[in-house]
Amino acid sequence: MAKLSWHEILGLITELQKRGFDVVGPSSEGGVVKLLPLEENTKLETNYVRTLNSPKDFLLPNKERLFRYKSTATVTSYGLKIRFPTVEGPCPITIVPEYSPPRGRIAFFGIHPCMVNSIRYLDKVMLSDPADPYYKARREGLFIAVLECDEGDEYCFCKSVGCEKVPNGYADLSIKKEGDGFVVTPRSPTGSSLLMEEGVEQIEETIPKMKEEYLFDAKDEKSIDLKDPANLLEDCTICSSCTVVCPTCYCSDIQDRFSLMDPSNVERIRTRMSCQRKSYSSIAGGVTFLRTKNERFKWRMKHKFPFSERMYGISGCVGCGNCIAFCPSRIDFRTFLGRRVA
Amino acid sequence: MKLAFYSLTSCEGCLTTLITKLGPDIEGLWNNFDIDYFKLVREPVGGSKFPKADIAFVEGAVVTNLDREHLLEIRKNSRFVVAIGTCASSGNIAYIASRNVKLGKKALSVLEVHEAEPLSSVIAVDFELNGCPVNADEFIDALLRLVNGLEPIQPDFSVCYQCKLAGNACLLDRGQLCLGPIAMGGCDAACTSVGSPCFGCRGPYVDADLKAYFRTLEKKGMKIEDAKPLLQMFMGKKIKEVLKE
Numbered sequence: 276m277a278k279l280s281w282h283e284i285l286g287l288i289t290e291l292q293k294r295g296f297d298v299v300g301p302s303s304e305g306g307v308v309k310l311l312p313l314e315e316n317t318k319l320e321t322n323y324v325r326t327l328n329s330p331k332d333f334l335l336p337n338k339e340r341l342f343r344y345k346s347t348a349t350v351t352s353y354g355l356k357i358r359f360p361t362v363e364g365p366c367p368i369t370i371v372p373e374y375s376p377p378r379g380r381i382a383f384f385g386i387h388p389c390m391v392n393s394i395r396y397l398d399k400v401m402l403s404d405p406a407d408p409y410y411k412a413r414r415e416g417l418f419i420a421v422l423e424c425d426e427g428d429e430y431c432f433c434k435s436v437g438c439e440k441v442p443n444g445y446a447d448l449s450i451k452k453e454g455d456g457f458v459v460t461p462r463s464p465t466g467s468s469l470l471m472e473e474g475v476e477q478i479e480e481t482i483p484k485m486k487e488e489y490l491f492d493a494k495d496e497k498s499i500d501l502k503d504p505a506n507l508l509e510d511c512t513i514c515s516s517c518t519v520v521c522p523t524c525y526c527s528d529i530q531d532r533f534s535l536m537d538p539s540n541v542e543r544i545r546t547r548m549s550c551q552r553k554s555y556s557s558i559a560g561g562v563t564f565l566r567t568k569n570e571r572f573k574w575r576m577k578h579k580f581p582f583s584e585r586m587y588g589i590s591g592c593v594g595c596g597n598c599i600a601f602c603p604s605r606i607d608f609r610t611f612l613g614r615r616v617a
Numbered sequence: 618m619k620l621a622f623y624s625l626t627s628c629e630g631c632l633t634t635l636i637t638k639l640g641p642d643i644e645g646l647w648n649n650f651d652i653d654y655f656k657l658v659r660e661p662v663g664g665s666k667f668p669k670a671d672i673a674f675v676e677g678a679v680v681t682n683l684d685r686e687h688l689l690e691i692r693k694n695s696r697f698v699v700a701i702g703t704c705a706s707s708g709n710i711a712y713i714a715s716r717n718v719k720l721g722k723k724a725l726s727v728l729e730v731h732e733a734e735p736l737s738s739v740i741a742v743d744f745e746l747n748g749c750p751v752n753a754d755e756f757i758d759a760l761l762r763l764v765n766g767l768e769p770i771q772p773d774f775s776v777c778y779q780c781k782l783a784g785n786a787c788l789l790d791r792g793q794l795c796l797g798p799i800a801m802g803g804c805d806a807a808c809t810s811v812g813s814p815c816f817g818c819r820g821p822y823v824d825a826d827l828k829a830y831f832r833t834l835e836k837k838g839m840k841i842e843d844a845k846p847l848l849q850m851f852m853g854k855k856i857k858e859v860l861k862e
Contacts, residue, residue, distance in 0.1 A: 305812075307786035327784055337782060510832045512798035513824045514777035533761045535645030547782065553773040553823055568826070603777060603789050603798050604833040 276460045276478075277470055284450070284457055287420075288313055288384055290469060296382035296418055299333055301326050313384065321385060321452065324428045325597060329522030330394050333381055334413050335401070341409065341529075341543045382418035388483075389431075389595040391421055391445050392438040393522035399587040400525055409545075418465060420448040424483040430596030432609060435489040438593040440480050449478055491613035493580035499612070504569050507611050510604035513568045515551040517598035517606075518575065523591050526550060550574050576612060618764060621670035623691055624656040625677030625684045626711070626733070630750040631702035632657055632676055638753035646760075666690075672697045672763055676751075678704040678711045678733040685739055692740040697763060699744045700736045701756065706745040707820050708735045708853030735854050744769050747801060747819035749851060755803060772803035773823050776815045780806035788814050789833070794843055798833065799825040816847060820855040827859050 279287070291298050301320045302311045308323040310332065383390075394417075401410035421441050433439045441449070447466035451458045460478050461467035467475060492498055518524040528548040531541050548555055551571050556564040565571045583591030599607050609615070622632055636658065639646060646652070653668040654661040661668050667687070673695035679685055692698060703709040711733035736742050746752075746759055746769075759769035776797040780787075783806045788795040793814045797806075800817035809815055821827070831841045848856050 304784075305786055306791075307784075309784050327781070327786070508829075510829050510836065512775070512777075512826050512829045512833065514775040514798040516777050516781045519778060519781040533757070535639075535642040535649065535757055535761070538645070538649070538761075549774070549778065552778075568824070601781065601787065603787060604829070604836060 276458060276476060277472065278453070279457050279459050281456070284459075285319065287448075287459075287469060288319065291382045291384070291418065295379055297379040298382045298384050299330075300384035301386070301422075310383070310386070319385060321422060321457075324424075324426075324431065325595060325600060326386075326390070327520060327597075327601065329520070329595075329597070330383055330386065330390055331397060331522055331525065333383075334394070334397060334410060334417075335525055335527070337547045339409060339545045341545055343540060343542050345539055345541075380416040380418065381413060382420070384420045385422040385450065386419070387424045387595075388421060388441050388480075389424075389433045389438050389593045390522055391419060391441050392433075392593040393595070394419070395442045395445055396523045396583070396587070396589060396591060396593065397525060399589065403587075418447050419445060420450055420466075421446045423449060423451045423481040425452070425481060426484040427486060427596070428600070429486050430600040430607075431483070431485055431594065432487060432489055432596060433483065433594035434485050435491060435609075435613075436590045436592050436594040438590070439482055449480070451481060485617070487609075487615055488617035489609050489613045490616045491580070491609075493576065493612045494584060496577055496581045499573055499576050499581070502573075502611060504572050504611055507606060507608070508568050508572055511568050511572070511606055512603065513551050513571065514603060515549040516601055516603065518549040518551055519547070520597040520601045522593060522595060522597065523579070524549070526555070528554075550578070572608075576608060580612070618672070619651045619653050619668070619670045621654040621661075621668060621673045621691075621695065622652070622656060622658075623654065623667075623673060623675045623677075623687070625675065625688065625705070625736075626680040627677030627702065627704045629657060629676070631704075634750040635701075635753055635756060639757070640753075642753075642757060665694075667694045670695045672699060672760070674699050674701050675736060676700075676702045676705055678708050678735060679739050680711060680715065680730060680733045682729040682731070683727070688736060688739050697743045698736070698740065699746060699759065699763075699769075700742050701746045701751045703747055703749040703818050703820065703851055703853070704733075705736045706742075706747050707851070707855040708733050709749060709818075709851055710853075712853030712857075713849045733853075738854065745771075748804060749818035752803060771823070772801055772819075774802045775822050775825070776800040776802045776804065776806055776809065776817075778802050779804070780809045780815075782806075783810050785809055788812075789837055789839075792837070792839070794834070794839055794847060796844075796847060799827060799830045801825075816851050818851040820852045821859060825859075 288298050298313045299310050300313045301308050301323055302317045303320045307327050308320050309327040311317050401407040446462040449460040449462055460476050461470050461472055526548040527545045530544050530546055532544055553563055565574055579591040667690040673691050700706045715733045746755055762769045779802045780797055795814035796817035797815040799821050800815050801819035801822035834844055
């Protein structure tokens with residue numbers, strides 16, 4: 276354990292960068308706090324409750340290039356012709372695995388326990404067999420410095436879903452604000468080497484104070500199916516903001532990107548998808564399974580609670596409250612799924 | 618494959634955007650396709666004002682009697698008609714502007730000026746590329762899909778969706794009237810990323826819920842009456858039908 280000043284905290288970031296980490300931390304920009312790569316001009320922010328984006332933006336980046344492949348694009352008298360493997364049957368494409376894993380390792384500096392819990396959830400999803408190679412490459416050697424959270428705002432409810440503590444093995448450093456300085460505790464060998472200390476310490480974690488607490492009744496799908504969200508969703512414009520700011524929403528879409536300049540070189544990318552979008556549940560022929568906003572909302576709730584519980588044994592919701600705080604209409608699902616107890 | 622690019626009553630900004638924003642791709646466009654007409658760039662090939670084309674891209678709204686006649690000719694001579702830009706897909710600013718003024722009878726000798734209409738009011742349009750101006754990347758994507766016999770993709774998400782992806786603070790929360798929650802995305806939240814509220818230049822997106830949007834505005838202490846002119850500015854005919862309900 277060491278008591279560090281603000282200056283020494285910044286020294287830790289420089290030290291991490293020297294060790295080859297891309298350090299990502301909360302920073303205030305454009306009137307909102309978000310996780311950004313900490314560079315010379317990006318100032319670390321330690322007085323914040325929530326960040327607009329989350330670790331998933333760095334571990335599962337939007338528009339990530341998976342690979343390139345050579346298509347059999349030809350210029351015929353008919354014009355340019357690219358042969359899609361899906362449309363014209365199997366076609367002689369040579370897949371060139373042109374993938375270079377990210378060079379630097381990622382270090383999250385100063386994220387709250389709820390966001391650390393979201394990394395655990397993403398691990399469960401992306402690393403369970405078969406593991407996602409792109410996620411795995413980014414995840415390897417991840418460094419996490421947790422900034423303990425004292426008090427949540429009116430949208431926080433991490434205690435109600437059991438995500439107020441850092442899961443075992445998910446922290447290298449614990450940082451706690453104390454007066455003008457910070458108390459930093461090493462929680463892993465990497466963490467202690469950074470602090471020039473020896474050994475790993477167990478600490479009593481700060482349990483954040485919650486303004487509101489809830490008791491959720493969403494263990495099975497039926498309980499969600501029986502409820503009617505029509506009143507709650509009267510203000511919902513289905514803008515899908517909730518799924519963008521959610522730290523555990525990982526659904527993605529695969530797209531092929533063509534260029535007119537070099538039509539034979541095709542880029543396959545992974546982009547974000549959202550269950551609130553029509554195309555999420557659309558199939559050939561134009562049928563959409565989740566038609567109304569009530570159905571889409573219920574689907575989101577089912578994925579976060581019963582589906583995740585059944586698949587991975589943990590809640591898919593980490594209680595960060597981002598989906599409520601960044602919703603243009605502040606639609607609050609908490610009273611829909613359960614009741615307020617404190 | 619023969620392509621033709623036409624322009625009706627408009628600022629010609631969409632065709633200009635295609636020329637300037639395609640970058641190195643413009644070479645590919647020129648080398649891989651027979652472009653028989655491109656307003657601003659190439660006179661019609663073969664003498665006919667409306668050459669036979671596989672895909673015709675038409676910008677601009679239908680305002681004059683000549684626009685109407687030309688558009689009908691274009692439809693006859695093209696296998697596939699794509700409306701590019703908001704003027705062509707919803708009527709844009711001209712739609713509401715031409716309805717709020719007295720057009721009068723003082724028509725020019727050959728031109729009669731009517732109330733502006735989108736292409737779809739006059740002919741059957743096969744696909745609409747929205748945006749004021751049109752997005753060059755979306756244009757390439759649509760073109761390459763059409764060449765391969767696939768239907769182009771219309772964005773099915775709101776501007777809010779892309780605005781949050783871009784990491785912007787909500788303008789509605791700051792008290793600025795923004796059409797983000799109902800406007801069609803695909804623009805990468807270009808306006809809101811620089812602090813200007815969304816004017817919905819692409820029209821409402823497929824799941825847009827106007828009632829819910831108005832309720833949201835009221836919740837934030839904004840007036841629905843203030844939002845209506847903004848809605849009518851770019852969304853033209855598309856919002857007229859929704860507002861009626």
